[in-house]
Amino acid sequence: TRPEYEYTVKTSHSKAWIEQAKQVMPGGVTANIKHFAPYPLVMKKGKGAFITDVDDRQYVDYLLAYGALMLGHGHPEMKQAIDELLADAGTFLFGAPHPLEVTFGQEIQRLYPSIERLRYTNSGTEATLLAVRLAKAYTNKTRLAKFEGHYHGGYNDVLYSVNPPLSEAGPADVPCAVQESMGIQEKEREAPLILPFNNLAACERLLREHQASLAAVIIEPLQGGFIPATPGFITGLRNITKKLGILLIFDEVKTGFRITLGGAEEWYQVKPDLTTLGKVIGGGFPFGITGGRKEIMELTSPAAGADLFEQSGSRFSRAKDVVFHSGTYNGHPLILAAGLKTIEVLQREIDSVFAVTDTLKQELEALFKRKGVPMKAVGTGSIFNVVLTEHDILNYRDLQASDLAIRKMIDLLLLNEGIYTKPLNRYSLSTAHTEREVERTIAAYDRVLSRLVG
Numbered sequence: 132t133r134p135e136y137e138y139t140v141k142t143s144h145s146k147a148w149i150e151q152a153k154q155v156m157p158g159g160v161t162a163n164i165k166h167f168a169p170y171p172l173v174m175k176k177g178k179g180a181f182i183t184d185v186d187d188r189q190y191v192d193y194l195l196a197y198g199a200l201m202l203g204h205g206h207p208e209m210k211q212a213i214d215e216l217l218a219d220a221g222t223f224l225f226g227a228p229h230p231l232e233v234t235f236g237q238e239i240q241r242l243y244p245s246i247e248r249l250r251y252t253n254s255g256t257e258a259t260l261l262a263v264r265l266a267k268a269y270t271n272k273t274r275l276a277k278f279e280g281h282y283h284g285g286y287n288d289v290l291y292s293v294n295p296p297l298s299e300a301g302p303a304d305v306p307c308a309v310q311e312s313m314g315i316q317e318k319e320r321e322a323p324l325i326l327p328f329n330n331l332a333a334c335e336r337l338l339r340e341h342q343a344s345l346a347a348v349i350i351e352p353l354q355g356g357f358i359p360a361t362p363g364f365i366t367g368l369r370n371i372t373k374k375l376g377i378l379l380i381f382d383e384v385k386t387g388f389r390i391t392l393g394g395a396e397e398w399y400q401v402k403p404d405l406t407t408l409g410k411v412i413g414g415g416f417p418f419g420i421t422g423g424r425k426e427i428m429e430l431t432s433p434a435a436g437a438d439l440f441e442q443s444g445s446r447f448s449r450a451k452d453v454v455f456h457s458g459t460y461n462g463h464p465l466i467l468a469a470g471l472k473t474i475e476v477l478q479r480e481i482d483s484v485f486a487v488t489d490t491l492k493q494e495l496e497a498l499f500k501r502k503g504v505p506m507k508a509v510g511t512g513s514i515f516n517v518v519l520t521e522h523d524i525l526n527y528r529d530l531q532a533s534d535l536a537i538r539k540m541i542d543l544l545l546l547n548e549g550i551y552t553k554p555l556n557r558y559s560l561s562t563a564h565t566e567r568e569v570e571r572t573i574a575a576y577d578r579v580l581s582r583l584v585g
């Protein structure tokens with residue numbers, strides 16, 4: 132039978148739910164990333180390393196909500212921490228300062244020494260938005276530089292060249308800015324300067340040329356969380372940006388706590404000016420952090436504009452020397468408790484997550500080798516991706532040149548076998564993933580590859 136037919140037979144309830152969902156939400160989804168062809172699976176519960184769909188089929192979960200769930204689903208200690216806070220505080224949202232904001236922040240300062248001051252947000256998107264606004268305010272410059280293939284959330288400044296068609300992307304060393312969405316009115320704003328990842332000479336040339344207008348370079352230190360910047364590239368970029376008066380923003384929403392507890396900053400021993408965190412550190416709840424050098428972060432301090440703030444009676448401070456940052460749910464105590472528990476558990480168990488991830492990578496590579504299919508498990512720590520190639524993977528274009536069509540086919544067949552990640556997505560592991568899940572995964576891959584290549 133054809134894989135797609137098998138999929139529709141096994142997941143008929145998901146199919147029916149998605150048909151209904153289309154009458155409620157455009158495309159049947161409430162985040163475009165949840166969609167895939169022929170239709171996404173509808174999940175109803177999770178426990179440990181497993182999730183269950185509406186057809187009652189169980190999957191080993193390697194998506195883990197795009198990497199957010201590093202303790203797996205329903206970790207008992209996490210549940211207890213939240214229950215305790217709920218019982219203690221009654222209602223847990225105050226719209227006023229809360230002691231956990233400080234306790235939690237001190238943990239972040241300890242793990243990320245470049246973060247001298249921080250602010251909490253409700254998503255990674257909000258975190259990078261604040262970082263970019265701060266960089267523009269601090270440098271008094273207007274333009275952002277970002278890398279081709281890097282994702283920083285869903286607003287106009289950064290919705291360029293995340294997944295551009297190569298036919299529109301221009302030369303590799305001078306990439307064009309390709310819009311990722313309709314409705315971005317280019318005339319009203321400057322498109323970001325697009326940089327080629329892991330090409331230091333080209334970046335240096337572009338940064339020098341545009342120095343006068345550039346407020347900041349924002350980067351995923353490991354592209355997509357799994358393609359590492361070479362050490363020479365990241366230290367080179369740090370040196371050039373410093374020399375040119377351009378701020379360097381590490382977007383560690385994926386890499387934070389996942390490649391090592393202290394993220395790319397610890398892994399490379401390089402200090403950015405600003406950092407954004409999210410995903411893992413929210414313990415599965417909506418969360419983000421913007422942090423960095425004191426003198427930049429202090430621009431959000433209301434002290435300077437306090438009088439004006441109060442007199443105007445407005446939520447919006449009009450003081451020119453304050454960078455606006457507010458939000459009803461910022462620093463939600465329940466999420467801070469979840470984040471603190473996440474750090475506590477990871478301090479104990481992160482090494483075993485790395486060990487299980489390494490075993491899975493090695494066994495997958497060995498299996499593909501036996502089957503004669505070129506494959507590299509690209510990544511470090513608790514994230515990697517299965518890239519069908521025999522070449523080195525250094526950037527977006529290398530990834531596009533790998534065999535994405537076969538990878539998609541493998542992913543669909545794996546869904547039929549009870550191994551879950553969104554087709555083409557990377558693999559994230561959690562403290563709940565053990566050698567048992569690795570064995571199950573390898574056996575499923577073996578069946579899938581035998582079917583494809585014999």
Ligand code: PLP
Pocket residue numbers: 197253254255256257259282283284285351382383384385409410418419
């Ligand atoms: N930055 C990076 C590197 C991300 O991977 C993501 C999400 O995938 C974001 C920012 C946006 O975070 P959120 O989805 O929480 O808005």
